[in-house]
Amino acid sequence: MDWLVFFVADIQTGFGPFVAVFLTTQKWTQVDIGLVLTVSGLVSLIGQAPLGALVDASKSLRLLAVVALAMIGVSAFAFAFWPIFVVVMLSRIVHAAASCVLGLALVAISLGLSGEERISERLGRNAAFASAGTGIAAAAMGACGVYLSNRAVFFLAGALTVPAIVALLRIDAAEIGPASDAARGARTSARSLAQGFGEIMRNAPFVTFAFCILVFHLANAAMLPLAASMLTLRSSQAATIMVAGAIVVPQFVMTVLSPWVGRRAEVWGRRPLLLLGFGALALRGLLFSLTSAPHLLVMVQALDGLSAATLAVLVPLTMVDLTRTHGHFNLAQGMAGCAMGVGAAMSTALAGYVSDQFGSHAAFNMLTVFAAGGFVALALLMPETRPRALEEAPQAPVTRN
Numbered sequence: 477m478d479w480l481v482f483f484v485a486d487i488q489t490g491f492g493p494f495v496a497v498f499l500t501t502q503k504w505t506q507v508d509i510g511l512v513l514t515v516s517g518l519v520s521l522i523g524q525a526p527l528g529a530l531v532d533a534s535k536s537l538r539l540l541a542v543v544a545l546a547m548i549g550v551s552a553f554a555f556a557f558w559p560i561f562v563v564v565m566l567s568r569i570v571h572a573a574a575s576c577v578l579g580l581a582l583v584a585i586s587l588g589l590s591g592e593e594r595i596s597e598r599l600g601r602n603a604a605f606a607s608a609g610t611g612i613a614a615a616a617m618g619a620c621g622v623y624l625s626n627r628a629v630f631f632l633a634g635a636l637t638v639p640a641i642v643a644l645l646r647i648d649a650a651e652i653g654p655a656s657d658a659a660r661g662a663r664t665s666a667r668s669l670a671q672g673f674g675e676i677m678r679n680a681p682f683v684t685f686a687f688c689i690l691v692f693h694l695a696n697a698a699m700l701p702l703a704a705s706m707l708t709l710r711s712s713q714a715a716t717i718m719v720a721g722a723i724v725v726p727q728f729v730m731t732v733l734s735p736w737v738g739r740r741a742e743v744w745g746r747r748p749l750l751l752l753g754f755g756a757l758a759l760r761g762l763l764f765s766l767t768s769a770p771h772l773l774v775m776v777q778a779l780d781g782l783s784a785a786t787l788a789v790l791v792p793l794t795m796v797d798l799t800r801t802h803g804h805f806n807l808a809q810g811m812a813g814c815a816m817g818v819g820a821a822m823s824t825a826l827a828g829y830v831s832d833q834f835g836s837h838a839a840f841n842m843l844t845v846f847a848a849g850g851f852v853a854l855a856l857l858m859p860e861t862r863p864r865a866l867e868e869a870p871q872a873p874v875t876r877n
Contacts, residue, residue, distance in 0.1 A: 477589060477598075477647060478605045483640035484578065485609030487548060489723065490617060490633025491571055495701075499559070510828025512561075512568055513701065517821025519572035521814050525673075527573070528810020531580040537588070537652065541581040541644055545637045547574035552634035556627050576813060580806050583792045587805070588652035596793050600738020603788035604731050607781070611727030618719065676808050682798045684857045686815040688754075689791060691850035693819030695843045696757055696783070698827030699764060702843075703773050706836050722777040729781025730788070737789045745862040746790050746797070747854075753786030754851040761844030765837050797861035 499509050534540045551567040551574070558564075582602070590598035613636075620628040676682055704719045737749055760779040767773065795812060799805045823843070831839040 520817030524813035549637035556630035603734035607730035614723035695847035726781030
């Protein structure tokens with residue numbers, strides 16, 4: 477599982493800010509780049525909930541994850557070979573859908589392997605290996621961009637699907653065991669799915685949390701692509717290596733902090749750590765708005781490691797907390813993913829427009845306001861979801877499917 481998470485992170489790194497760098501070197505405008513990124517965000521928005529139901533219904537999480545990895549590899553090679561609008565758009569759509577399935581399946585497999593008692597530790601370990609993979613891949617892909625070409629980044633991303641599939645197939649399906657039923661959720665007939673959707677939407681802490689993470693991604697999604705475009709416009713030759721540095725620094729921070737976050741979540745609770753992550757995002761946006769120096773932009777990105785460590789562990793962990801009584805874990809994950817997709821899609825489109833019309837600093841100021849708003853909403857509205865806190869609070873009766 478460690479190696480699987482590591483290689484999946486390697487693959488997904490190629491589809492991060494390197495997309496903005498590559499398309500900028502291909503003479504794409506910020507509006508077109510923002511449109512492509514927005515469409516992929518909308519695919520996540522539309523697909524997360526039904527794809528979550530698909531993962532719930534799957535008889536083989538491994539097979540589903542293998543198919544998703546293969547689709548991601550195909551989209552990477554298509555993107556590299558034919559960087560024209562139609563092909564890029566289609567590859568981003570395929571990548572977004574496959575990534576939704578893969579992300580849900582990885583958390584479901586993790587829950588099946590570890591059980592609810594040790595899921596926070598497992599999620600912390602996942603986040604640590606994912607950040608290590610992202611950091612190493614960013615360095616390697618940055619070197620590819622400098623010494624080979626920006627196109628080589630996507631060839632490497634596609635090739636890395638092979639060791640990821642090998643690692644996945646080395647997980648014995650039997651080891652997931654009966655806990656895989658809890659990982660998948662509840663039955664997935666049309667009636668039970670509708671009931672599960674209704675139960676989740678009546679869960680006030682879930683609705684509050686979904687709103688908060690929507691605002692978080694509204695502030696966060698465009699920050700690094702916007703910074704990458706700024707670096708490219710100032711020095712296209714050095715942009716790839718600088719972007720790689722902007723990824724490596726926070727990934728090192730995330731690798732160190734994620735296991736600690738997983739352990740602290742059981743001691744401090746979820747809410748204090750979430751506030752820490754949201755606060756780091758607001759500070760990062762403010763600092764981005766105050767400077768355009770490339771080396772300072774890379775240093776500010778260290779704050780992204782703190783935010784990423786907390787969100788990577790606590791979003792799925794909070795979903796486990798909030799679905800203990802009614803199942804449909806992956807459906808809840810998918811619905812939370814919809815909120816992330818809405819925020820990310822709006823973020824890249826708005827930031828691209830504001831940057832083209834009013835400049836990059838104005839766009840960063842806008843993102844900072846969103847981040848501060850998310851922090852305030854979380855502080856005022858979100859309750860603690862750690863199981864002990866849930867047991868102490870009165871619970872409304874729910875219907876178990």
